[in-house]
Amino acid sequence: MTQATDLDVMFAELIGKAATNIDQWPTTAERLVRLALRAQSNCRASLDTLARAERALLRAREREAIRNGDA
Known part of the structure; x- marks a missing residue:
């Protein structure tokens, strides 16, 4: 869960940095967004x-309960 x-948190920080830098450094902002999306994808995979x-x-546990006659 910690992961x-x-x-x-990494996703939120990267998106924030990308939004802050989009006007001055659009290429860097795009890279930050890509990293943010990768973090989001990995977050989803961890939760799944x-x-x-x-x-x-x-x-x-259900199978064990059935074997023990608890259900």
């Missing part, structure tokens, strides 16, 4: 992985 949070892991854990 996703850090990537989200966490969600899949949580779903797998819930399914395993």
Whole structure:
């Protein structure tokens, strides 16, 4: 979760820097936007992985409960 949070912060900072510099350094601003979008994509991938892991854990707990006769 920390990785996703850090990537989200990185996205926000890079977009802010790009917006600040777009008039004076458009090429640099474009590179910053590309990096920001990469950070956002990696954030999404991290969150998707966490969600899949949580779903797998819930399914395993459900199967265990069924085996133990709890359900």
